Amino acid sequence: MSASDQGRRRRRRGVDAAPPPGRDINYRQLKNPFPLMEVFPADQIADMHETALRILQELGVKVLLPEARNIFAKAGARVDADSEMVYIGRDMVEAAVASAPKSIACRAGARQRDFTLELGSLVFQPGAGAPNATDLVRGRRPATGQDYLEFLKLTHHFDVFQMISPQVEPQDVPTPLRHYFTTQAQMELTDKFPFFFSRGTPQVMDCFEMLTTARGLSDDEFRTHPHSYTIINTNSPRTLDIPMAQGLIDFARHGQMSIITPFTLMGAMAPITVAGAITLSHAEALAALTLTQLARPGAPVCYGTFTSNVDMKSGAPAFGTPSHFQASLAAGQLARHLGLPWRSAAGSASNINDVQAANENQFGLWGCLMAGATVIIHSAGWLEGGLTVSFEKLVCDAEVLNMVAELCTGAQAGEAEIGFDTALSEVEPSGHFFASSQTMDRYNTEFYEPHVHDYANFGTWAERGSLDANSRATGVWKEILANFQPPEQNSDQIGALKDFIAKRTEEGGAPPES
Numbered sequence: 001m002s003a004s005d006q007g008r009r010r011r012r013r014g015v016d017a018a019p020p021p022g023r024d025i026n027y028r029q030l031k032n033p034f035p036l037m038e039v040f041p042a043d044q045i046a047d048m049h050e051t052a053l054r055i056l057q058e059l060g061v062k063v064l065l066p067e068a069r070n071i072f073a074k075a076g077a078r079v080d081a082d083s084e085m086v087y088i089g090r091d092m093v094e095a096a097v098a099s100a101p102k103s104i105a106c107r108a109g110a111r112q113r114d115f116t117l118e119l120g121s122l123v124f125q126p127g128a129g130a131p132n133a134t135d136l137v138r139g140r141r142p143a144t145g146q147d148y149l150e151f152l153k154l155t156h157h158f159d160v161f162q163m164i165s166p167q168v169e170p171q172d173v174p175t176p177l178r179h180y181f182t183t184q185a186q187m188e189l190t191d192k193f194p195f196f197f198s199r200g201t202p203q204v205m206d207c208f209e210m211l212t213t214a215r216g217l218s219d220d221e222f223r224t225h226p227h228s229y230t231i232i233n234t235n236s237p238r239t240l241d242i243p244m245a246q247g248l249i250d251f252a253r254h255g256q257m258s259i260i261t262p263f264t265l266m267g268a269m270a271p272i273t274v275a276g277a278i279t280l281s282h283a284e285a286l287a288a289l290t291l292t293q294l295a296r297p298g299a300p301v302c303y304g305t306f307t308s309n310v311d312m313k314s315g316a317p318a319f320g321t322p323s324h325f326q327a328s329l330a331a332g333q334l335a336r337h338l339g340l341p342w343r344s345a346a347g348s349a350s351n352i353n354d355v356q357a358a359n360e361n362q363f364g365l366w367g368c369l370m371a372g373a374t375v376i377i378h379s380a381g382w383l384e385g386g387l388t389v390s391f392e393k394l395v396c397d398a399e400v401l402n403m404v405a406e407l408c409t410g411a412q413a414g415e416a417e418i419g420f421d422t423a424l425s426e427v428e429p430s431g432h433f434f435a436s437s438q439t440m441d442r443y444n445t446e447f448y449e450p451h452v453h454d455y456a457n458f459g460t461w462a463e464r465g466s467l468d469a470n471s472r473a474t475g476v477w478k479e480i481l482a483n484f485q486p487p488e489q490n491s492d493q494i495g496a497l498k499d500f501i502a503k504r505t506e507e508g509g510a511p512p513e514s
Contacts, residue, residue: 023445027160027405029115030122034407036336037370039329040275048275048330049337052283053090060087061238061287065245065514071294086287093286096293102339104257104300107225108162109191109215110487115162117257117302117341122408123375124401126155127347127382127389128165128195128231134352134383135391136474143168143389149185151381153484154394154477156190160401163193163229165377168389176509179203180210180501187214187497191487198230198247198258202510208254214497216490223255226300231377234262234284236269245291246514252292252299259343259375260288261304265317266327268310274323278330281305302375304343305331311349317385319347320360325367332371344373347382353393353470357383361397369404392473399452406448451476 040048060078063069063086073079078087103118115123133147134140141147148170155161164186173181179197186194187210196207212222230251232244251258262284264270270277285303292299307327311318318324328344335342346364350357361382368376378386379401381394416422416438423438433439452473454461461467467475504510 023449025159027402027408028113028162030162030405030408031120032122032369032372032408033410034369034372036332036372037329038333039326040333042333044275045330045333045337048279048282049334051279052286053093055238055280055283056088056093056287057090058087059238060085061240061284062086063240063245065240065242065249068240068245068249068291071249071291075294088287088290092294093290096290097286097338097340099293099297100289100301100340101298102341104302104341105225106163106193106229106257107227108193109187113162113192115193117374119336119339119341119372119374121341121374122369123162124160124379125163125165125375125377126151126161126167126380126394126397127378127386128167130168130382130384130386130389131171132384132388133168133391134388135477136470137478140388142171144172145170145181148182149189150391150477150481151389151394152185152189153481154391156192156486157480157484158398158402160398160405161192161380163375164190164195166195166197166231174509176511177505179207180505180509183207183210184497184501187211188489188494189486191489194228196228196230198232198251199243199512200510200514201246201250203512204230204247204250206504206510208256210497210500213500214489214493216493226255226257229257229259229302231259231261231304232288234260234288236262236264236284237280238284240284240288240291242514243512244288248288248291249295252295252301255296255299257300257302258288258292259302259304260285260292261306261343261345264305264307266307266309266323267312268315270307272309274307274326274330277307278305278327278334281307281331282334301340302343303335303338303340304375306345307331317349319349319385320362320364324364325370328364328367328371328373332373335374336372341374343375343377344368344371345378346376347378347386348393349385351384353383353390353396353473357390357393358396361393362400365400365404391477392470395473395476396452396469399450402451403448 062084069079072086105116108114132140133143147168151167155164211228230247232248235241248258262281264277264281266272266277270280289301292301308319308324309321346361348357348360380397381389383390419438423433423436426436427433452469
């Protein structure tokens with residue numbers, strides 16, 4: 001095609017052709033496209049599993065909740081009431097693993113937000129459970145209800161977060177009323193999959209009632225599929241405390257999902273080696289999983305681990321380290337040994353959103369991806385080993401997660417993508433492809449558009465104020481919050497939710513006790 005023909009074609013496109021469509025973004029149902037890594041040979045993974053079973057049978061687990069000990073005892077476990085120790089046999093564990101679902105269909109507030117947890121699927125959550133919040137405008141501070149609402153809006157905004165995390169603790173809201181505040185916010189400001197703390201049966205039952213009211217669910221609809229989840233942390237080594245055990249029972253009996261997460265720091269509350277720490281974590285996860293299946297066979301449960309090392313000079317947790325990476329790989333091997341969906345974590349021990357924070361979070365993230373994690377928590381915003389969530393870091397990390405999500409969609413190499421007629425044959429030697437038919441059709445949709453990264457040259461960047469990524473991230477979260485629009489909700493159902501909260505608040509709320 002000659003240059004004049006190309007020019008005529010471009011002029012025709014300018015007159016006759018409709019403008020190219022905008023980019024259609026959907027990061028909601030992702031599959032992990034990366035090849036899996038293994039840190040240990042298969043026979044060593046089998047030995048770790050066998051050792052975990054031996055731990056449960058010979059050494060036992062301390063279970064502080066009497067109801068949980070009774071459940072284990074009725075199923076045939078050996079229970080010492082005086083020491084609160086429970087000794088769980090291999091057969092009981094293997095039966096529990098067999099009954100745990102290998103695929104979990106999670107129902108969000110809107111059907112397009114639904115997702116399935118199974119080996120091979122990929123779900124992200126932002127940083128969770130921090131007592132503090134920080135940003136460049138207001139500084140580091142104890143987290144408030146306003147911080148919780150703002151993080152919730154940011155989580156809803158970024159499509160790459162499929163699950164709501166506990167984010168930050170709204171410390172200015174009284175403890176007996178805090179679950180009303182956080183649940184109402186989740187029901188009104190997002191239609192994503194919600195999180196409830198397991199802080200005693202009264203609060204959990206309130207949360208279930210609020211969810212079914214706000215989303216118009218019958219009891220049968222609620223119990224048939226998980227519409228919410230909780231995170232259960234064991235008290236390593238080998239202890240299951242009262243609220244965590246009660247949470248496992250309550251969520252299982254109501255068909256809601258527990259993500260079981262032993263928090264085993266090598267050299268502190270776990271052996272100093274990767275193999276020893278993960279073996280202990282595996283044993284604790286199996287004990288908690290067994291309790292869910294004894295409470296209700298087939299209850300949705302997600303295997304989990306959060307294992308890293310401590311800094312042996314200070315004793316402080318360290319994240320994004322080689323040992324953290326290796327622990328994720330080993331946990332993935334054990335999860336695949338069981339066939340269960342599983343949760344891992346990224347995160348950072350850095351005190352601010354700097355290059356250390358970026359390096360640690362990305363190294364930890366890639367450990368999760370190479371390990372085949374189903375759910376990756378603390379994937380954005382987490383600082384100080386979980387003491388703080390940063391507004392700027394959440395925005396910066398979401399950029400990386402978006403790019404990972406782009407890789408999950410895969411690349412195509414069909415006739416249209418190769419472009420013999422629409423690109424290759426249109427451009428003469430030493431020409432350019434800026435105006436080829438293929439480029440004109442795809443320039444709005446082909447490439448990922450960053451929200452923080454700046455690809456301008458130095459001169460243009462300097463003219464714009466020489467803003468670094470942190471400063472640009474501040475502008476991003478401010479703009480998101482200023483223009484936030486919540487999803488449409490049923491006004492009658494939300495009204496009924498508010499009535500329930502008002503009634504329960506007048507009654508004094510619910511204490512965090514089992």
